[in-house]
Amino acid sequence: MTKAAKPDKAKHATPTRTQLPAVIASSEQAHQHEPHVHENLDQASRAAVAMITGGVSPHAFIEAWGDWTLHISRAPGRQLELAEHAQENLAKLIKQAITATPDVPPAFTPKPYDHRFKHPGWKKAPFNVWSQGFLAVQDWWDYATDHLRGLRPEDADRTRFMARQTLDMMSPSNFPVLNPEIIEQTMACKGANLAEGGTHFLHDYLNTIAQVHEPAPKGYEIGKELACTPGEVVFRNDLFELIQYAPQTEKVQAEPILIVPAWIMKYYILDLSPHNSMVRYLVEQGYTVFMISWCNPTSDQAELSLEDYRKQGVMAALDAVNAIVPDRQVHAVGYCLGGTMLAIAAATMARDNDTRLASITLMAAQIDFLEAGELLLFLDESQITFLEDMMWEKGYLDRPQMARAFSAIRSEDLIYSRAVRRYFLGKEDLPTDMGVWVTDTTRMPARMHSEYLRGLFLENRLTAGRFAVEGRVIAMKDIAAPIFAVGTETDHIAPWRSVYKTQLFTDSDLTFVLTSGGHNGGIINEPEAERGHFRLSLRPAGARYVGPDAWFARNPAQPGSWWPAWTDWLKARSSDVAPPPATGAADKGFPPLEAAPGPYVYQL
Numbered sequence: 330m331t332k333a334a335k336p337d338k339a340k341h342a343t344p345t346r347t348q349l350p351a352v353i354a355s356s357e358q359a360h361q362h363e364p365h366v367h368e369n370l371d372q373a374s375r376a377a378v379a380m381i382t383g384g385v386s387p388h389a390f391i392e393a394w395g396d397w398t399l400h401i402s403r404a405p406g407r408q409l410e411l412a413e414h415a416q417e418n419l420a421k422l423i424k425q426a427i428t429a430t431p432d433v434p435p436a437f438t439p440k441p442y443d444h445r446f447k448h449p450g451w452k453k454a455p456f457n458v459w460s461q462g463f464l465a466v467q468d469w470w471d472y473a474t475d476h477l478r479g480l481r482p483e484d485a486d487r488t489r490f491m492a493r494q495t496l497d498m499m500s501p502s503n504f505p506v507l508n509p510e511i512i513e514q515t516m517a518c519k520g521a522n523l524a525e526g527g528t529h530f531l532h533d534y535l536n537t538i539a540q541v542h543e544p545a546p547k548g549y550e551i552g553k554e555l556a557c558t559p560g561e562v563v564f565r566n567d568l569f570e571l572i573q574y575a576p577q578t579e580k581v582q583a584e585p586i587l588i589v590p591a592w593i594m595k596y597y598i599l600d601l602s603p604h605n606s607m608v609r610y611l612v613e614q615g616y617t618v619f620m621i622s623w624c625n626p627t628s629d630q631a632e633l634s635l636e637d638y639r640k641q642g643v644m645a646a647l648d649a650v651n652a653i654v655p656d657r658q659v660h661a662v663g664y665c666l667g668g669t670m671l672a673i674a675a676a677t678m679a680r681d682n683d684t685r686l687a688s689i690t691l692m693a694a695q696i697d698f699l700e701a702g703e704l705l706l707f708l709d710e711s712q713i714t715f716l717e718d719m720m721w722e723k724g725y726l727d728r729p730q731m732a733r734a735f736s737a738i739r740s741e742d743l744i745y746s747r748a749v750r751r752y753f754l755g756k757e758d759l760p761t762d763m764g765v766w767v768t769d770t771t772r773m774p775a776r777m778h779s780e781y782l783r784g785l786f787l788e789n790r791l792t793a794g795r796f797a798v799e800g801r802v803i804a805m806k807d808i809a810a811p812i813f814a815v816g817t818e819t820d821h822i823a824p825w826r827s828v829y830k831t832q833l834f835t836d837s838d839l840t841f842v843l844t845s846g847g848h849n850g851g852i853i854n855e856p857e858a859e860r861g862h863f864r865l866s867l868r869p870a871g872a873r874y875v876g877p878d879a880w881f882a883r884n885p886a887q888p889g890s891w892w893p894a895w896t897d898w899l900k901a902r903s904s905d906v907a908p909p910p911a912t913g914a915a916d917k918g919f920p921p922l923e924a925a926p927g928p929y930v931y932q933l
Contacts, residue, residue: 372718379719384730385707386715393487400480407477414472418465426458437464442819443741445502445749450509459501467496483705490706497740502749511753518755525755533751540728542933543768546760551769552926555762556597558609560620560925563913564649568633568641570622570927571649574608576909578615582900583907584687585617585654589643591665592623595769595930598849599664601762605855607892614896616660617910619650621667625932626774631724633774635670635781636798643674647685652917654910658687660899664852665823668694669785672805677798679807688902690813690895692852693823696805697792697830698785703738703821705786713782720775728770738821763849792834805831811838813898815891817851818843829877832868839868840898843881844891854890862886865894 365371378387401407421436435457439446446460474489476482501507505515505523514522536543548554560574588608590596600608600620611618621642626633650659663671668691675689695701720726736743750756758764773781790796796803812835816825825843832839844851845861854861864884868875875883913921 372721375715375718376722379715383733384716384719384726386709386712389709389711389715390487390491392711393484394491396481396484397474397477397488400477401473404477411469411473415469418469422458422461422465425461426454435461435464437461437468439464440741442739445500445741445746448510448513450513453509456501456507456509459507463496463499463501467493470496483709487706490703494737494740497745500741500745503745505753508749508753511749514754522755523753526752529755529757530752545765545769549760549762549765551597551930554602555765556600556926556930557603558600558606558612558925561912561921562622562923562925562927563619563653563919563921564646565922565927565929566641566645567630568624568637569646570624570922570929571646572620572622572925572927573653573912573921574612574618574620574925575912576617577612578909580906581615581617581909582903583905584657584660584903585619585650585910586611586660586662586899587619587621587646587650589621589646589661589663589667589671590623591667592638592771593666593773594771595625595766596620596622597926597930598763598766598853600926601766601853604857605762605853607853607855610855610892611896615906616896616899617654619646619653621646622927622929623771624929625771626725627772628724631720631775633777635673635777635784638670638777639674639677639798643670647674649919651685652919653914657904658685660688660690660902661686662690662692663694664692665694665848666781668692669696669791672696672808673791673796673798673803675808675810676803676805679809680798680801680803684809686810688811688813688899689808690815690899691828691831692815693817693820693828693848694814695823695827695830696834697827698789700824700827700830701786702824702827704734706738707734708782708786710787713779713787716782717775717779720773720778724775726773726775726778728772732768732770735822763853767849792830805834806836808835809837811840811902813840813842813895815842815844815852815895817846817848819846820848820851822848826877829880833874836870838870841866841868841880842891842894843884845886854892856890856892859889861890862888863891863894865891 379385401411418437425433425436446464450456451460470492471489474485474492476485505511511522535541545551545555558574560572562570563573564571588596588599590599600606603609608618608620623642624630647659647661651657661671661675663669671689672691672694675686678684678686698705716726716730719730747758751758784790784796788795792805794802794804812831814828814831816823816828818825820828829841829843832841842863842865844854844863846852846854851861864881864886866880866884913919915921
């Protein structure tokens with residue numbers, strides 16, 4: 330068992346090098362002139378357009394189409410390939426229409442996450458012809474928007490995305506007279522499903538216009554059925570509340586756990602229902618768990634920065650945990666954006682010889698953003714400027730903009746399948762704990778979100794040696810604490826190969842886990858569910874780097890949840906067991922304030 334050393338909170342030495350800004354400006358920004366006289370008018374104009382386009386920059390996508398069109402127009406070989414591919418698809422369609430039988434597999438199949446054509450009626454004529462025709466066109470556009478020599482890869486990807494969005498709108502599954510499931514339901518219900526669907530549409534439309542936040546459905550109330558692990562709020566500032574969960578064992582591991590969730594959504598993704606709560610599982614395994622519950626910022630907090638989230642958030646929480654559980658290191662856990670911020674905080678602590686962390690767990694968290702997945706479709710200089718102007722007016726990025734971006738990435742399932750089910754089939758959305766959490770969105774402070782998008786996504790400063798904290802550059806390789814990094818196989822927000830790069834930019838002992846599922850479902854995989862699989866390997870400190878594909882081939886899948894392997898890993902890096910600490914520390918300024926989950930999680 331590895332003994333955890335007592336923390337040594339080092340004092341900051343006076344730096345001898347040139348002081349740098351907290352986030353280093355790009356060369357382009359460094360040479361910018363003073364704002365133009367009527368810059369505010371330009372910002373207001375762009376903000377007005379952004380409200381109409383949902384925060385999407387028309388210029389970015391027009392530029393992508395132009396780049397793709399110009400390169401295709403001067404590539405006669407590629408044009409010939411597209412013509413041949415169209416002929417092949419047409420031949421497959423004709424053969425399918427002539428010889429189609431239930432035993433013959435279809436010529437074209439939907440993507441794994443596309444469930445629009447699962448109804449048995451799509452296998453019968455004429456519906457099979459329509460669905461296959463749509464999938465054939467979709468296949469052609471996927472081929473047409475593949476990367477081309479000279480064409481910027483991001484423009485090819487954006488063009489493919491826009492083609493898919495247009496095709497998804499025209500899918501035969503969206504039209505009642507072309508969809509066998511809608512026809513079947515309408516005949517069975519004698520049209521009542523369409524009337525019910527119209528009621529649903531009017532309800533959703535009015536709520537969208539008025540931006541009404543629906544209350545949680547019965548049986549999914551926060552504090553009762555969700556986020557209901559017993560605990561107390563032991564610290565609160567303007568940015569977050571700190572929850573200390575009540576022990577459920579006679580003895581606990583001496584080192585506590587501090588969880589840093591993302592502030593893009595609310596923390597209780599990690600404390601959903603009792604049966605799938607990660608927090609409850611950890612407490613039942615004998616750990617003292619602390620959780621950060623972020624506030625939902627308003628326009629008054631527009632100037633909150635990334636540094637504020639580090640210093641007033643992560644570091645303030647760590648100070649509180651150290652006061653409540655003194656003379657012990659802390660197991661720090663970060664999820665999604667919270668994991669990125671934890672990595673920044675950990676690298677800063679390592680630079681300053683602050684050894685309070687016993688271990689670091691990064692769940693679906695990226696430190697390098699060069700291959701950051703489909704969110705990069707929405708990010709370039711034009712797009713970020715557009716978002717900044719929209720946030721300039723309100724002081725924050727509002728909840729609908731975030732929700733639309735995530736939905737658009739999987740529009741066939743998250744937008745159109747739901748619309749057909751709700752508006753044409755007349756079916757209510759079945760509530761789930763995860764579904765309630767997904768709709769409980771938050772706002773992003775304008776300054777922080779701009780720094781996050783520019784500094785991390787657009788310029789990838791964190792792994793480029795150009796990200797400074799308190800005037801000095803930080804480096805991930807300075808981290809000496811052991812790391813447990815988790816990626817998920819079908820994550821389109823933090824792709825696992827991007828998460829895997831943690832191994833490339835760190836030198837400490839690192840355990841990497843790749844689990845089945847997506848960004849949320851892969852992380853929330855309780856052992857009792859007995860579903861999924863995971864791959865796990867240890868990279869000792871100083872070992873040679875292995876690429877993601879070679880790593881995947883070397884490490885076979887193990888059935889079940891990764892949680893037990895993680896808690897075993899934490900236990901091996903804890904010093905001993907001890908009686909549970911008291912709740913809070915009133916004599917040190919951290920008295921229990923009120924029962925969990927606290928008021929911040931209810932903020933709209």
